[in-house]
Amino acid sequence: MGKDKLLLLDGNSLAYRAFFALPLLANDSGIHTNAVYGFTTMLQKIVEEEKPTKMLVAFDAGKTTFRHESYGEYKGGRQKTPPELSEQFPYIRKLIDAYQIKRYEKELYEADDIIGTLAKQAANEQMDVIIVSGDKDLTQLATDQVTVYITRKGMTDIEKYTPAHIEEKYGLSPLQIIDMKGLMGDASDNIPGVPGVGEKTAIKLLKEYGSVEALYEQIEEMKKSKMKEKLVDNEEQAKLSKQLATIFTEAPIDITLEDLNYPGPNEEELLNVWQELSFKSLIEKSDFQVEEKETAELDFNIVQEVTEDMLKDVMAVHVEIENEHYHSCRVLGFGFTNGEETFYLSFEAMQQNEAVKNWLEDETKKKYMSDSKAAQAILNRVGVTLRGVEFDMLLAAYIVNPAISGDDIATISKEFGYSDVQANETIYGKGAKWTVPEETVLGEHVSRKAYAIWSLQPILEEKLRENEQFELYYDLELPLASILGSMESKGIKVDIPTLENMGADLEKKIAALETEIYDLAGEEFNINSPKQLGVILFEKLALPVVKKTKTGYSTAADVLEKLQSEHKIVQFILDYRQLAKLQSTYIEGLIKEVHCEDSKVHTRFQQALTSTGRLSSTDPNLQNIPIRLEEGRKIRQAFVPSEEGWILFAADYSQIELRVLAHMSNDENLVDAFNKGMDIHTRTAMDVFHVSEEDVTSNMRRAAKAVNFGIVYGISDYGLSQSLNITRKEAADFIEKYLQSFPGVKEYMDTIVQEAKLKGYVTTILNRRRYLPDITSRNFNLRSFAERTAMNTPIQGSAADIIKKAMIDMDARLKEEGLKSKLLLQVHDELIFEAPQEEIEILERIVPEVMEHAIELAVPLKVDFNYGQTWYDAK
DNA sequence: CGATTCACG
DNA sequence: ACGTACGTGAATCGG
Numbered sequence: 001m002g003k004d005k006l007l008l009l010d011g012n013s014l015a016y017r018a019f020f021a022l023p024l025l026a027n028d029s030g031i032h033t034n035a036v037y038g039f040t041t042m043l044q045k046i047v048e049e050e051k052p053t054k055m056l057v058a059f060d061a062g063k064t065t066f067r068h069e070s071y072g073e074y075k076g077g078r079q080k081t082p083p084e085l086s087e088q089f090p091y092i093r094k095l096i097d098a099y100q101i102k103r104y105e106k107e108l109y110e111a112d113d114i115i116g117t118l119a120k121q122a123a124n125e126q127m128d129v130i131i132v133s134g135d136k137d138l139t140q141l142a143t144d145q146v147t148v149y150i151t152r153k154g155m156t157d158i159e160k161y162t163p164a165h166i167e168e169k170y171g172l173s174p175l176q177i178i179d180m181k182g183l184m185g186d187a188s189d190n191i192p193g194v195p196g197v198g199e200k201t202a203i204k205l206l207k208e209y210g211s212v213e214a215l216y217e218q219i220e221e222m223k224k225s226k227m228k229e230k231l232v233d234n235e236e237q238a239k240l241s242k243q244l245a246t247i248f249t250e251a252p253i254d255i256t257l258e259d260l261n262y263p264g265p266n267e268e269e270l271l272n273v274w275q276e277l278s279f280k281s282l283i284e285k286s287d288f289q290v291e292e293k294e295t296a297e298l299d300f301n302i303v304q305e306v307t308e309d310m311l312k313d314v315m316a317v318h319v320e321i322e323n324e325h326y327h328s329c330r331v332l333g334f335g336f337t338n339g340e341e342t343f344y345l346s347f348e349a350m351q352q353n354e355a356v357k358n359w360l361e362d363e364t365k366k367k368y369m370s371d372s373k374a375a376q377a378i379l380n381r382v383g384v385t386l387r388g389v390e391f392d393m394l395l396a397a398y399i400v401n402p403a404i405s406g407d408d409i410a411t412i413s414k415e416f417g418y419s420d421v422q423a424n425e426t427i428y429g430k431g432a433k434w435t436v437p438e439e440t441v442l443g444e445h446v447s448r449k450a451y452a453i454w455s456l457q458p459i460l461e462e463k464l465r466e467n468e469q470f471e472l473y474y475d476l477e478l479p480l481a482s483i484l485g486s487m488e489s490k491g492i493k494v495d496i497p498t499l500e501n502m503g504a505d506l507e508k509k510i511a512a513l514e515t516e517i518y519d520l521a522g523e524e525f526n527i528n529s530p531k532q533l534g535v536i537l538f539e540k541l542a543l544p545v546v547k548k549t550k551t552g553y554s555t556a557a558d559v560l561e562k563l564q565s566e567h568k569i570v571q572f573i574l575d576y577r578q579l580a581k582l583q584s585t586y587i588e589g590l591i592k593e594v595h596c597e598d599s600k601v602h603t604r605f606q607q608a609l610t611s612t613g614r615l616s617s618t619d620p621n622l623q624n625i626p627i628r629l630e631e632g633r634k635i636r637q638a639f640v641p642s643e644e645g646w647i648l649f650a651a652d653y654s655q656i657e658l659r660v661l662a663h664m665s666n667d668e669n670l671v672d673a674f675n676k677g678m679d680i681h682t683r684t685a686m687d688v689f690h691v692s693e694e695d696v697t698s699n700m701r702r703a704a705k706a707v708n709f710g711i712v713y714g715i716s717d718y719g720l721s722q723s724l725n726i727t728r729k730e731a732a733d734f735i736e737k738y739l740q741s742f743p744g745v746k747e748y749m750d751t752i753v754q755e756a757k758l759k760g761y762v763t764t765i766l767n768r769r770r771y772l773p774d775i776t777s778r779n780f781n782l783r784s785f786a787e788r789t790a791m792n793t794p795i796q797g798s799a800a801d802i803i804k805k806a807m808i809d810m811d812a813r814l815k816e817e818g819l820k821s822k823l824l825l826q827v828h829d830e831l832i833f834e835a836p837q838e839e840i841e842i843l844e845r846i847v848p849e850v851m852e853h854a855i856e857l858a859v860p861l862k863v864d865f866n867y868g869q870t871w872y873d874a875k
Numbered sequence: 876c877g878a879t880t881c882a883c884g
Numbered sequence: 885a886c887g888t889a890c891g892t893g894a895a896t897c898g899g
Contacts, residue, residue: 529897530879549879556880581881584895612891614884621893624883632882657884657890710889719889780886792890796884800891828884828891876899884891 006122006260007052008115010133011059011103014039015092017134018155019085032773033277035088036095038155040274040282042132043099045156046149050130054260056118057096057103058111066108067244074244076190084776091277098269102260109251112138116247119146122257132158137181139166140247142174170203179212182242193241194234201227212242275414295420300342300447302439304349311359312338314390316368316454318409319375320446322436325619326374327381327488327602328595332442335450342451344443357384366390368457370409370449372478373607376485392478393453396460398608399473402770407608413452416459421448472766472801477607480804483811483823484605484615491600491642492622492824492834496591498638503587506579513576520569527576530555541567558722578631586626586635593620600642605826612793613768613800614828623827625871636872641834649821649840650874651847651865652830653803655680657712660765660798663857667744674859681705687741688734707738711745712795714788749791756790764797765855766805802861803829806854813850817842832871840867 018038067074096103115131119141122129129146131138139148139161148161163174183202185193209215216235222228267288274283315338322329331347350356359365369375370393376386397404397412404415410423427445428434464470518524525532534553537543543566547554563570593601606616617623626632641648658680662670673683685696685704710720721731739746756762761771770793774786821835835843848863866874
């Protein structure tokens with residue numbers, strides 16, 4: 001057994017150091033992590049390099065110490081600990097525990113005193129001692145056996161103070177550091193010292209006299225000077241200061257050196273803490289075996305047949321599929337559990353099993369699932385109607401925190417502290433190596449997923465209730481999932497010949513433009529490559545460079561528009577880009593997505609993805625079908641009703657976001673404008689430019705419209721200047737005038753940012769939440785972005801709440817009225833239905849009625865509608 | 876696989 | 885002084 005090596009760490013000082021040395025990072029749950037991160041990297045490095053056999057982290061306990069008895073102002077005037085740091089201390093403690101390092105604090109004593117006491121004891125036992133702190137005061141403890149490490153910038157950079165190093169640096173012994181502080185004081189601890197004496201003078205005096213006491217014994221022999229006067233006047237203070245600066249090495253601690261043995265980290269615990277904090281780089285760098293981590297045993301069976309008695313009133317069910325394309329992919333199997341009995345059933349076996357099918361369709365049999373919409377769509381493919389979904393883990397997790405990334409069960413489970421389910425990649429492999437394992441492995445994996453859902457259901461439900469989000473989840477998102485599932489399964493019919501004709505037409509136009517462009521450029525190149533295009537435009541043709549990107553010249557549309565007058569080629573490129581986009585994304589891309597059995601596209605609405613609460617749409621994205629330009633808008637002619645004699649009916653909210661803003665800000669002016677049913681951009685122009693309605697020019701209205709957009713996005717003068725092509729100063733002027741006209745809006749914007757800083761998140765009308773950890777960042781960009789998000793998310797998110805509620809009400813109303821009409825699509829502020837001709841009259845009445853009263857605001861909601869033979873004609 | 880561009884609200 | 889409008893998805897290029 002070699003010599004013991006003891007590492008003593010000053011917890012408070014290191015946490016402070018790390019906090020101020022590093023930018024205010026935060027993980028995606030909104031917990032700040034910079035101090036914990038700095039602490040961790042420092043620990044990792046020092047443990048690696050020093051390989052200690054014993055360790056302890058000491059913390060200050062409470063506010064008062066024995067030093068306050070002799071000097072009440074000790075550490076007075078100190079700024080209180082920033083809340084962003086306070087919230088990190090529990091994590092630092094967790095981290096230390098995971099490392100299996102002892103931590104200790106003692107009433108009335110500071111971390112210094114605990115460290116000093118233990119260092120002395122250890123030195124007496126002939127141990128090597130290393131003290132780590134961010135505070136140079138500790139250097140007074142340096143001896144031949146005790147080295148003091150002081151962290152410098154970045155936490156992992158360390159200065160090692162041995163007595164020799166101190167001698168070299170200051171010309172003093174370690175104990176004289178105390179005298180130095182007695183003379184010069186310490187502003188951060190509010191130790192006064194002798195006024196006018198700084199580091200230089202203190203060192204000079206100590207070199208001559210040796211100590212504070214010796215100095216005062218010989219003070220009469222000192223030559224008369226200002227300095228001498230000050231020293232004489234402040235004798236008591238100097239002695240008190242020295243006393244305060246002295247680390248007490250006889251603290252009555254009830255912990256012994258034997259208690260401090262360091263066995264090395266508990267790798268599993270440490271990984272858990274790192275995962276909770278999202279320390280991805282550390283997890284990757286660590287050579288801990290993540291995959292081989294022991295998972296708890298799970299008792300499960302692979303069954304060929306399921307009998308009624310195996311199917312309980314409440315169960316977790318998971319449908320395992322090949323990939324995310326649930327409208328077309330292979331189905332692998334089903335996992336079931338009620339927490340006691342767990343079993344796996346292959347898809348083939350399920351299709352033969354009436355008991356299971358009946359149970360799945362039985363409304364009274366409650367199912368706990370994750371992504372029930374996918375399960376519904378899959379079962380729909382085999383003629384089974386899923387009913388009785390009582391819990392959806394994917395949606396619950398999303399409501400608790402929309403920033404949770406990943407929609408697979410392993411990822412979500414881990415977020416909530418459950419790790420007994422493996423990543424899909426571990427089971428199947430990835431890329432070309434993807435393969436379905438043998439049934440015992442697959443069966444266990446799927447069973448574990450079901451078990452994870454079962455285990456997390458109470459935890460997530462509790463969390464939802466705690467956040468007052470249970471209603472949002474249970475009454476809005478959960479029923480919506482089923483409605484979206486039906487919309488997806490129904491699909492929308494696409495007329496391929498229409499697309500093909502357009503494609504042929506486009507092909508000719510694109511070829512003609514290509515020729516023109518090559519001709520004007522004097523060479524052939526890839527017009528689709530911004531890099532090659534940049535070379536042609538800005539080098540060969542020497543057009544002026546307006547904007548640059550990270551990688552080179554920007555060739556974005558707004559840049560090209562500014563260059564239109566410079567060269568004929570620019571317009572051709574703009575036209576080429578427009579047509580090429582239509583061709584590749586909307587003609588070829590769309591055709592690829594049409595299912596040949598029914599000539600329909602079946603998009604997937606992502607319900608647990610956006611940070612604001614909106615839906616998104618993929619494969620194909622039906623929420624960005626062209627409309628603004630006529631050429632593109634024609635794409636909509638290919639979207640047709642699925643039955644002969646039916647009609648497409650589209651209804652959209654007018655200005656829903658500004659109405660939401662009027663409601664939330666309660667701005668008198670804005671509310672009035674909507675209550676009077678005015679054109680909001682015209683009204684804004686009237687108020688900002690102080691003109692009457694008749695005198696609002698089209699330019700004024702255009703400017704007002706841009707300002708309104710800006711307000712919704714979380715305005716910035718730069719953004720507005722870009723959109724209106726004016727100077728930043730002019731834009732700032734506009735904003736100023738707007739906020740004067742709408743003071744309620746200004747107040748709302750200020751309040752919401754304040755609230756976000758206080759709570760760490762913002763909310764919508766239905767209590768949807770978005771965390772904004774960057775809102776307190778000292779990085780201007782990150783903070784500004786978070787501030788704009790704080791202003792925008794309640795608006796965009798509340799509008800999303802409203803239309804989601806409208807979809808639920810509309811679905812119920814269609815059923816109530818016994819109509820055949822079906823909801824097909826949602827595009828953020830509009831709903832698209834298909835309907836038999838004879839129901840159009842009814843829809844004209846009920847759709848606006850339902851949508852306008854989905855949620856009552858302080859201003860009316862307004863809905864416009866249109867219908868026609870194709871989506872294009874519903875305008 | 877990141878960057879760029881452009882389609883939508 | 886800092887350098888941006890908010891929220892998405894798909895196609896394409898090129899390392």
